Amino acid sequence: METKVPSLDELFSPRGVAVVGASQLERFSFGALVVESLKEAGFPAIYPVNPKYAELLGLPCYPNLQAIPGVVDHVVVSIPAESALALLDDCAAKAVKSVHFFTAGFSESGWTERAELENAMLAKARASGFRIIGPNCVGLFVPKSRLANSIGAPLDPGPIAFISQSGGHAQNLPFYTGPRGLRFSKVVSYGNGLDVDEGELLQYFAVDPETGIIGAYIEGVKDGERFLGALREATRRKPVVVYKGGITEAGKRAAHGHTASLTSSVEVFHAACRQLKTIRVDDIEEMIDVLVALRFANPVPRGNGVAVVGTGGGPSVLAGDGMEKAGLHLPRLTAEVQAELGGFLPMAGAILSNPVDATNLLFPEAISATMRVLGKVPDIHMLIYHLGFHPVSRWGGGRLSSAAFLQPAVDALLHAQKAIGKPILLALRPPPDLDGMKDFLGAQAAFVGAGFPVFHSLCQAARAMARVVAWKQV
Amino acid sequence: METKVPSLDELFSPRGVAVVGASQLERFSFGALVVESLKEAGFPAIYPVNPKYAELLGLPCYPNLQAIPGVVDHVVVSIPAESALALLDDCAAKAVKSVHFFTAGFSESGWTERAELENAMLAKARASGFRIIGPNCVGLFVPKSRLANSIGAPLDPGPIAFISQSGGHAQNLPFYTGPRGLRFSKVVSYGNGLDVDEGELLQYFAVDPETGIIGAYIEGVKDGERFLGALREATRRKPVVVYKGGITEAGKRAAHGHTASLTSSVEVFHAACRQLKTIRVDDIEEMIDVLVALRFANPVPRGNGVAVVGTGGGPSVLAGDGMEKAGLHLPRLTAEVQAELGGFLPMAGAILSNPVDATNLLFPEAISATMRVLGKVPDIHMLIYHLGFHPVSRWGGGRLSSAAFLQPAVDALLHAQKAIGKPILLALRPPPDLDGMKDFLGAQAAFVGAGFPVFHSLCQAARAMARVVAWKQV
Numbered sequence: 001m002e003t004k005v006p007s008l009d010e011l012f013s014p015r016g017v018a019v020v021g022a023s024q025l026e027r028f029s030f031g032a033l034v035v036e037s038l039k040e041a042g043f044p045a046i047y048p049v050n051p052k053y054a055e056l057l058g059l060p061c062y063p064n065l066q067a068i069p070g071v072v073d074h075v076v077v078s079i080p081a082e083s084a085l086a087l088l089d090d091c092a093a094k095a096v097k098s099v100h101f102f103t104a105g106f107s108e109s110g111w112t113e114r115a116e117l118e119n120a121m122l123a124k125a126r127a128s129g130f131r132i133i134g135p136n137c138v139g140l141f142v143p144k145s146r147l148a149n150s151i152g153a154p155l156d157p158g159p160i161a162f163i164s165q166s167g168g169h170a171q172n173l174p175f176y177t178g179p180r181g182l183r184f185s186k187v188v189s190y191g192n193g194l195d196v197d198e199g200e201l202l203q204y205f206a207v208d209p210e211t212g213i214i215g216a217y218i219e220g221v222k223d224g225e226r227f228l229g230a231l232r233e234a235t236r237r238k239p240v241v242v243y244k245g246g247i248t249e250a251g252k253r254a255a256h257g258h259t260a261s262l263t264s265s266v267e268v269f270h271a272a273c274r275q276l277k278t279i280r281v282d283d284i285e286e287m288i289d290v291l292v293a294l295r296f297a298n299p300v301p302r303g304n305g306v307a308v309v310g311t312g313g314g315p316s317v318l319a320g321d322g323m324e325k326a327g328l329h330l331p332r333l334t335a336e337v338q339a340e341l342g343g344f345l346p347m348a349g350a351i352l353s354n355p356v357d358a359t360n361l362l363f364p365e366a367i368s369a370t371m372r373v374l375g376k377v378p379d380i381h382m383l384i385y386h387l388g389f390h391p392v393s394r395w396g397g398g399r400l401s402s403a404a405f406l407q408p409a410v411d412a413l414l415h416a417q418k419a420i421g422k423p424i425l426l427a428l429r430p431p432p433d434l435d436g437m438k439d440f441l442g443a444q445a446a447f448v449g450a451g452f453p454v455f456h457s458l459c460q461a462a463r464a465m466a467r468v469v470a471w472k473q474v
Numbered sequence: 475m476e477t478k479v480p481s482l483d484e485l486f487s488p489r490g491v492a493v494v495g496a497s498q499l500e501r502f503s504f505g506a507l508v509v510e511s512l513k514e515a516g517f518p519a520i521y522p523v524n525p526k527y528a529e530l531l532g533l534p535c536y537p538n539l540q541a542i543p544g545v546v547d548h549v550v551v552s553i554p555a556e557s558a559l560a561l562l563d564d565c566a567a568k569a570v571k572s573v574h575f576f577t578a579g580f581s582e583s584g585w586t587e588r589a590e591l592e593n594a595m596l597a598k599a600r601a602s603g604f605r606i607i608g609p610n611c612v613g614l615f616v617p618k619s620r621l622a623n624s625i626g627a628p629l630d631p632g633p634i635a636f637i638s639q640s641g642g643h644a645q646n647l648p649f650y651t652g653p654r655g656l657r658f659s660k661v662v663s664y665g666n667g668l669d670v671d672e673g674e675l676l677q678y679f680a681v682d683p684e685t686g687i688i689g690a691y692i693e694g695v696k697d698g699e700r701f702l703g704a705l706r707e708a709t710r711r712k713p714v715v716v717y718k719g720g721i722t723e724a725g726k727r728a729a730h731g732h733t734a735s736l737t738s739s740v741e742v743f744h745a746a747c748r749q750l751k752t753i754r755v756d757d758i759e760e761m762i763d764v765l766v767a768l769r770f771a772n773p774v775p776r777g778n779g780v781a782v783v784g785t786g787g788g789p790s791v792l793a794g795d796g797m798e799k800a801g802l803h804l805p806r807l808t809a810e811v812q813a814e815l816g817g818f819l820p821m822a823g824a825i826l827s828n829p830v831d832a833t834n835l836l837f838p839e840a841i842s843a844t845m846r847v848l849g850k851v852p853d854i855h856m857l858i859y860h861l862g863f864h865p866v867s868r869w870g871g872g873r874l875s876s877a878a879f880l881q882p883a884v885d886a887l888l889h890a891q892k893a894i895g896k897p898i899l900l901a902l903r904p905p906p907d908l909d910g911m912k913d914f915l916g917a918q919a920a921f922v923g924a925g926f927p928v929f930h931s932l933c934q935a936a937r938a939m940a941r942v943v944a945w946k947q948v
Contacts (some may be wrong), residue, residue: 033866104824152865152907166788172864179906219791250794250804250828257825258787283796283933284788313732314640314758317693320724322757330724350578351731354724390646391626392507430904432653433626437911459757 006097006131008196008204012186013145014073014097015045018065020087021079021103022048022056030102030138031078032057034149041148041155045070065094074147076139078102081114084121084135092128099125101135102167107192108136108259118194125195136259137191138167141174143184144210150175158183159212160291161205163198165190165219165259166245169284173215179441180292181448185210192259199223202230206237213294214240215287219255221269231276239294239471241279243287244269279471289455289464296453297423297468301381304328304469307374308355308458310386310427311362315458316355319386322459327466330354331379340373354380362387364405368412375420382423382465385413386458389431389440406446414450426454427461480571480605482670482678486660487619488547488571489519492539494561495552495577496522496530504576504612505552506531508623515622515629519544539568548621550613552576555588558595558609566602573599575609576641581666582610582733592668599669610733611665612641615648617658618684624649632657633686634765635679637672639664639693639733640719643758647689653915654766655922659684666733673697676704680711687768688714689761693729695743705750713768713945715753717761718743753945763929763938770927771897771942775855778802778943781848782829782932784860784901785836789932790829793860796933801940804828805853814847836861838879842886849894856897856939859887860932863905863914880920888924900928901935 017038022031031048035057038046046059047068053061062068065075075096077087081103091099107115118135125132133139138149143157153174160182164170170189174182185208190196198218203226205214214234221227234240246255247266273280279294281287294300306328308319320330331354333341338352344366350358356374360366371383417424426447430440447454455461491512496505505522509531512520520533521542527535536542539549549570551561555577565573581589592609599606607613612623617631627648634656638644644663648656659682664670672692677700679685688708695701708714720729721740747754753768755761768774780802782793794804805828807815812826818840824832830848834840845857891898900921904914921928929935 150864150866164788166786166791168786168788168862168864171866172788172862175864176906217788245788245791245795247795248798249806250798251791252794253804253806253827254787254791254794254825254829254831257827258791258831283792285931312640312642313728314638314642314646314691314719317640317719317725317728317732318757320726320728321719321721324722324724330727332723332727351728353727353731355728357728357732388642388646390624390642390649392624392645432650434908434911434915437908441908457759 004129005126006129008200011074011098011131011133012140012142012147014147016047016068016070016072017043017045017074017076017147018047018049018068018072019076020049020065021077022050022061024056031076033151034076035059037148037151038146040151041146043146043148047072065090068094073097075099076102081105081117081135084117085124088121088124088128091130092124096130098131098133100133100137100139102138104136106135108257118192122194132195133188134191135194137189138170139189141170141184141187154178154183156183157185157210159210160184160215160295161208161211161213162187162215163190163201163205164188164217165193165198166217167191169217173284173288177288177291179444179448180288180454182291182295193222197222199226199230202227202234206230206234212238213291214238215291216240216242217245217284217287218242219245219259228272228276231272231278235277239279241281241287241290241294242273243281243284277471277474279467281467285460286463286467289460290467292453292455293464293468296451297382297425297465298417298451299421299423300472301423301465301469302472303379303381304466305331305379305381306462306465307377307380307383308386309361309367309370309374309383310355311357311359312388313351313357315386315388316351316357319355319458323462326459326462327470328462331377333377337373337377341370344369364408364412367409368416371413371416371424372419375416375422380422381469382425384425384427384458384461386427386429387443388429389436391436406443410446410450413452424452425461425465426452427458428454428456430456478603479600480603482674485548485572485605485607486614486616486621488621490521490542490544490546491517491519491548491550491621492521492523492542492546493550494523494539496524496535498530505550507625508550509533511622511625512620514625515620517620517622521546539564542568547571549573550576555579555591555609558591559598562595562598562602565604566598570604572605572607574607574611574613576612578610580609582731592666596668606669607662608665609668611663612644613663615644615658615661628652628657630657631659631684633684634658634689634769635682635685635687636661636689637664637675637679638662638691639667639672640691641665643691647758647762651762651765653918653922654762654928656765656769667696671696673700673704676701676708680704680708686712687765688712689765690714690716691719691758691761692716693719693733702746702750705746705752709751713753715755715761715764715768716747717755717758751945751948753941755941759934760937763934764941766927766929767938767942770925771856771899771939772891772925773895773897774946775897775939775943776946777853777855778940779805779853779855780936780939781851781854781857782860783835783841783844783848783857784829785831785833786862787825787831789860789862790825790831793829793932797936800933800936801944802936805851807851811847811851815844818843838882838886841883842890845887845890845898846893849890849896854896855943856899858899858901858932858935860901860903861917862903863910865910880917884920884924887926898926899935899939900926901932902928902930904930
């Protein structure tokens with residue numbers, strides 16, 4: 001007998017969360033991590049479950065689900081796989097809506113009896129009318145619902161959804177992209193995808209009004225037809241960025257051991273991405289850069305022409321080479337445009353040919369004037385300003401980190417962007433030392449705060465923008 | 475009449491340095507930067523020259539070269555190009571050995587009369603028996619001689635020589651690579667290469683006993699035959715890593731505006747590199763990674779087989795894909811080896827197939843035991859341990875940053891490397907926040923201090939090691 005299964009919307013807004021297998025705060029205790037994360041996020045009804053404790057991490061602790069006085073919609077499980085079926089009986093009795101298994105050691109282990117165990121778990125969930133997330137994953141992060149599964153990520157919601165077969169990527173992405181301005185509607189790590197899988201998630205996010213951009217890390221697809229249908233729906237409505245893991249022999253082997261994924265159809269997968277206007281990326285860094293580009297490049301550039309502005313001949317040559325290899329085009333400037341630039345940029349030690357390199361391009365007035373001249377060139381569709389954080393650049397007054405430089409620079413770029421109607425991007429190169437990192441993070445926060453897309457190198461910016469321009473032009 | 479020209483060895487150990495055009499400490503004053511750098515490095519005889527001041531930056535300041543009481547072997551020049559010839563007359567009168575022009579606006583400006591000016595300068599240098607470095611460059615950094623041209627780089631000498639047509643790369647490389655353990659014999663930024671050029675420098679470093687590894691950033695080669703001869707000599711004796719700037723149309727344009735380099739013969743250049751056992755890299759990040767690999771991979775791996783060890787399924791899949799694409803091979807482990815690993819690594823949530831991923835691979839005993847098992851596999855030629863700095867990894871005790879974790883981990887890897895006779899590499903992923911960066915820099919310092927090559931991602935490690943293995947196998 002099958003009963004009505006809860007919708008994903010219900011899963012994303014639980015009223016109470018039980019954490020089965022919560023334990024004392026110590027390394028590798030996922031249960032304790034979830035309890036602490038929920039506390040940090042301000043989730044109102046957290047119920048640690050462990051017969052060993054009466055109190056845990058400052059909260060009353062319960063011997064089992066039935067002992068919990070309040071409503072429990074969502075259960076987080078980190079007890080051994082052997083106890084999974086018995087626990088699911090408890091879940092049914094408590095009338096929960098979803099059970100998330102952090103617990104690993106199921107089908108991905110390669111043992112037949114563990115694959116059979118998964119099937120029995122799914123049957124029980126179907127019969128009792130609850131959903132399973134995982135097993136072998138870190139589950140749900142829904143900022144709006146204060147549902148958290150990690151620490152360090154910003155807790156304010158935003159328009160990005162991320163689905164991930166990897167728990168590590170699911171925990172890392174919001175943390176790593178926080179300082180670059182990305183905020184999330186929902187992040188779902190679904191591991192082996194026994195019940196909730198990539199197809200259903202993509203269907204949901206295609207029409208989720210809180211989600212404007214979808215990112216996905218996928219190792220294997222279980223139901224190809226459903227997935228492709230969902231991808232078609234999603235890509236019609238919003239940008240979808242997919243990173244497919246398990247491309248090479250060693251990657252496939254790792255993916256199989258990681259989430260029991262069979263990744264044989266790489267070519268089919270890539271062909272489907274091309275056909276369905278999906279933005280495919282090659283690694284998680286590129287995923288981050290493309291999400292930043294989609295979120296903050298304003299407007300999306302109408303072509304691949306870029307003007308590169310900043311100081312340093314070496315970086316400029318590198319920019320010319322690396323950015324053209326990455327798929328952008330640096331249009332040559334006419335003599336007239338060069339002459340106009342020469343009106344306020346010095347000749348000596350400067351390159352006025354795009355890349356435009358001059359020492360006074362550290363001064364807001366020169367930056368702004370340069371952007372306005374280049375912004376008028378028809379085949380320049382976007383402009384990028386690059387800035388390094390070498391000690392020399394913070395020497396003689398430490399200007400790059402000072403409000404006296406930053407705020408005028410931010411304002412100059414904002415006004416220039418508005419005036420020219422083309423997106424301005426930032427490439428800020430992280431320094432190797434702690435002092436420099438302070439300056440760098442301050443500058444990044446200022447530009448991100450003003451709504452600019454910030455990349456960490458010219459080539460990374462070019463790689464991401466080339467993907468976005470190609471997507472826009474399909 | 476030509477007189478004997480000083481050798482490069484004489485240029486690298488001046489007894490006194492005059493800085494012509496030194497000015498008050500302020501942004502973009504290269505003269506002031508050099509004076510401060512020399513002071514910081516402890517150079518004993520620094521003579522600022524500027525008729526406007528009697529004292530500058532805490533030192534007596536002289537109106538001209540003739541007024542300096544002591545010996546002046548080396549002159550650093552940052553006055554306008556128009557005054558260059560008159561200054562060279564002063565240099566001749568003072569019997570200096572070398573003149574470094576930071577001053578730009580010569581042949582790279584594209585103006586015919588400035589190219590002619592360069593020729594007149596060279597003629598004067600030849601007639602008077604001194605050498606010219608540049609123009610349009612940042613000149614010399616020789617730690618052993620306390621000769622410095624920037625701030626932030628370690629001042630202790632080491633076995634790396636770096637020659638660079640870009641001043642930015644010359645100043646950046648020692649600074650960026652300092653925390654990764656690279657130290658330099660001599661760094662020469664030679665700009666337009668009017669007199670001292672890439673060919674002569676390469677000839678010198680080929681036989682320089684203080685130099686074990688040569689890096690070069692080259693935009694254009696003026697004397698192809700001399701350069702190739704020097705490259706042949708150098709590559710016979712030591713590893714030579716070359717990054718050629720100006721590959722694409724935009725890169726070439728920038729290179730021409732940057733150092734007046736004509737970069738047309740890219741294919742010829744690359745063919746020569748292949749033939750002469752030169753390690754060619756595609757950007758400055760890869761230059762850094764390859765130098766780190768050459769300096770610290772111990773011994774150089776005898777093949778491209780790698781074992782990847784650490785925690786995190788997502789990173790492991792990424793590692794499998796990215797590292798194989800970069801040219802390394804992750805051999806599949808036999809059932810026997812996997813069983814041996816299973817003796818001390820958990821089954822659940824683990825991948826024992828290479829990449830090897832298990833949560834207890836954050837404990838030194840498990841790391842060491844894993845390395846020893848994998849090190850016995852014949853087609854594994856190197857082993858890499860990877861570590862992230864997500865808040866979760868420093869949660870529940872902050873182990874990764876604590877001496878309680880770091881020192882045992884370093885010792886475990888040192889002993890394992892010695893026991894297996896194959897190099898162990900580190901991939902430490904930099905975090906996006908200041909707290910994480912403190913942990914990261916502490917961990918990096920510990921591993922670098924013990925002599926390990928540290929990379930900032932698995933893929934960057936793979937890319938560099940693939941270059942080094944290919945070079946070793948030629």
